[in-house]
Each structure stands twice: as C-alpha cells, then as structure tokens.
Amino acid sequence: MKVRDVVLIGILSASITAGKLALSFIPNVEIVTLLFMAYTAVFGYRKILLVSLIFTTTEIFIYGFATWLLGYYILWPLLILITEAMGKRFKSEYIYAAIGAVFGYAFGLFFAVVESFFYGIAYGWVYWVRGLLFDLIHGTSNFIIILLLFNPLKNLLGKLKRNYYTI
Amino acid sequence: MNRKIIAILIVLALAVAGTFGYKKFIVPKGVEGEKEVTIQVINSNENVDESFTYNTDHEYLIELLEEKQEELGVSFQEYDFGKMVTGMMDYVVDEGNNEYFHIYVNGEDATTGPGEIPLNDKDTYTFELKTY
Numbered sequence: 001m002k003v004r005d006v007v008l009i010g011i012l013s014a015s016i017t018a019g020k021l022a023l024s025f026i027p028n029v030e031i032v033t034l035l036f037m038a039y040t041a042v043f044g045y046r047k048i049l050l051v052s053l054i055f056t057t058t059e060i061f062i063y064g065f066a067t068w069l070l071g072y073y074i075l076w077p078l079l080i081l082i083t084e085a086m087g088k089r090f091k092s093e094y095i096y097a098a099i100g101a102v103f104g105y106a107f108g109l110f111f112a113v114v115e116s117f118f119y120g121i122a123y124g125w126v127y128w129v130r131g132l133l134f135d136l137i138h139g140t141s142n143f144i145i146i147l148l149l150f151n152p153l154k155n156l157l158g159k160l161k162r163n164y165y166t167i
Numbered sequence: 168m169n170r171k172i173i174a175i176l177i178v179l180a181l182a183v184a185g186t187f188g189y190k191k192f193i194v195p196k197g198v199e200g201e202k203e204v205t206i207q208v209i210n211s212n213e214n215v216d217e218s219f220t221y222n223t224d225h226e227y228l229i230e231l232l233e234e235k236q237e238e239l240g241v242s243f244q245e246y247d248f249g250k251m252v253t254g255m256m257d258y259v260v261d262e263g264n265n266e267y268f269h270i271y272v273n274g275e276d277a278t279t280g281p282g283e284i285p286l287n288d289k290d291t292y293t294f295e296l297k298t299y
Contacts, residue, residue, distance in 0.1 A: 128282045140182040
C-alpha cells in the first residue's frame with residue numbers, strides 16, 4: 001500500500017465519522033450511506049472496505065463497545081460490496097438511491113437479528129418493531145439524499161481524484 | 168415535472184402510507200377507562216416474588232411504571248427505540264452478567280416493549296430477572 005493510499009483512507013474515514021456526527025441530531029437521517037457508496041464508486045471497494053473498518057472502530061472509541069457495533073462490521077462492508085457489484089452493471093443514480101433506500105428500510109431488521117443472538121428473539125422482535133418508524137425515515141431519507149447528491153458528489157470526487165490522487 | 172421530484176414524491180407518499188399502516192395495524196391500541204391490573208416482580212437473586220394490584224386509567228404499561236416508579240423501584244434506560252426497564256424493586260440488572268428483566272403478559276412472552284404494551288383489565292404483567 002502506498003503512502004497516498006494510507007492518507008486517502010484516513011481522510012475518507014475521518015470524513016465519514018464527521019458526516020455522521022454532523023447529522024447525529026436528526027434521528028436516522030445520515031450521509032454515511034451516501035459517502036460509502038460514492039467513495040466505493042470512485043475509489044473502488046478494496047480501499048473503502050478498509051475505510052469501513054476504521055469508521056466502525058472509531059465508533060467504538062466514541063460510543064464504547066456495544067453489540068450493535070458488531071453489526072457495523074458486517075453491514076457497511078456489505079453495502080460496499082453491493083455498491084461495487086451494482087456499479088459495474090448500472091450507472092443510474094436511481095439504482096444507487098434504491099439500494100440506499102432498501103439498506104435503510106432493512107437496517108433495523110438486520111440489527112434485530114444480530115441483537116437476537118445476544119438477548120433472545122423476544123428482544124430482537126421488540127427492537128425491530130419499535131424501530132420500524134425510524135427505518136422508514138432512514139430508508140426514505142437515504143433515497144432522497146442519494147438521488148440528489150450521489151452524482152454531484154461522485155463527479156466532484158472524480159475530479160479531486162484526477163487532480164490530487166492520480167498524479 | 169422533473170423525474171427526480173416525481174420519484175421523491177412517490178417515496179414520500181409511500182413513507183406516509185407506511186407510517187399510517189404502522190400506527191393503524193402494528194402499534195397495539197391502548198384501552199381507555201379504569202382497569203385493575205397486577206404487576207408481578209420475580210427476582211430469584213434477591214428471593215423476590217411480589218405482586219402489586221393497581222386500579223389505573225393509564226393505557227400503556229410504561230405510564231403505570233412511571234407513575235409507580237418509586238413504589239416498584241423501577242429504573243429505565245433510554246434507547247433510540249424507546250425506554251427499557253433495567254431495574255425492578257431497586258434491583259438494577261447487571262449487564263456484565265447478561266441479566267435483563269423479561270416481561271410476560273398473562274404468562275406469555277411480551278412481543279413489544281413496555282411503551283407499546285396496552286393495559287387491559289385483569290391482566291398480569293410479570294417482570295422476571297433472567298439471563299441471556
């Protein structure tokens with residue numbers, strides 16, 4: 001790995017953590033999904049998988065260890081791999097917005113399954129049902145944010161990559 | 168009209184419909200009026216097995232627990248999905264030992280948290296200390 005890759009991965013990880021914290025006052029409206037998808041589309045999945053590892057580990061430093069963070073180690077890499085796979089076939093921002101929406105709608109369900117392993121099925125069920133409205137906000141806001149910002153962000157990152165990364 | 172605006176409006180309309188459906192079909196409905204309910208606390212660590220009967224107008228279990236918080240020694244923890252009971256009779260669960268209070272409604276596992284459990288006349292709500 002080159003020094004510029006180490007720097008890039010550090011900057012991208014920091015930007016995702018900052019992006020999450022900046023919107024943390026609005027429940028379940030976030031730009032983490034958008035950033036992971038745009039970064040994957042521009043820089044490729046290998047580097048962004050490392051970014052997701054750093055991002056999740058940073059979350060542990062900020063919030064302390066919790067079982068839901070284990071899900072992060074699975075969920076964000078999964079999103080990155082899906083984005084990479086879909087990105088090769090589709091270029092439309094509608095597809096990315098749809099992936100982000102499904103990701104948001106299923107977010108609580110995924111964590112409910114993870115939590116069930118630790119606290120039992122009853123807890124997982126409660127967790128999911130009580131979070132359904134939050135999932136609805138999450139998926140819907142993901143769709144809107146990605147639909148509006150994915151292409152502009154991807155184009156901007158592509159320009160920055162050409163000017164500063166691919167020298 | 169711009170295609171993106173149409174797509175956003177469709178998704179927003181679906182979200183509104185989903186919210187309506189959630190409130191109409193998934194959230195259990197509270198029952199108005201006075202009812203007599205029993206709260207049972209079982210904690211084998213402390214040899215506690217006590218029952219309390221209340222007459223209440225509250226519609227959901229959480230409201231009764233909040234009103235009787237001192238008498239029942241209830242402690243709560245706020246999560247992003249709502250309040251969970253973390254202590255009863257002044258005993259707070261030891262998360263390090265994987266303890267939690269399991270809720271039963273008339274002996275059946277509760278499928279929602281106390282904020283969504285409606286109070287019904289003559290029902291018994293049991294809080295039993297368990298480990299996972």
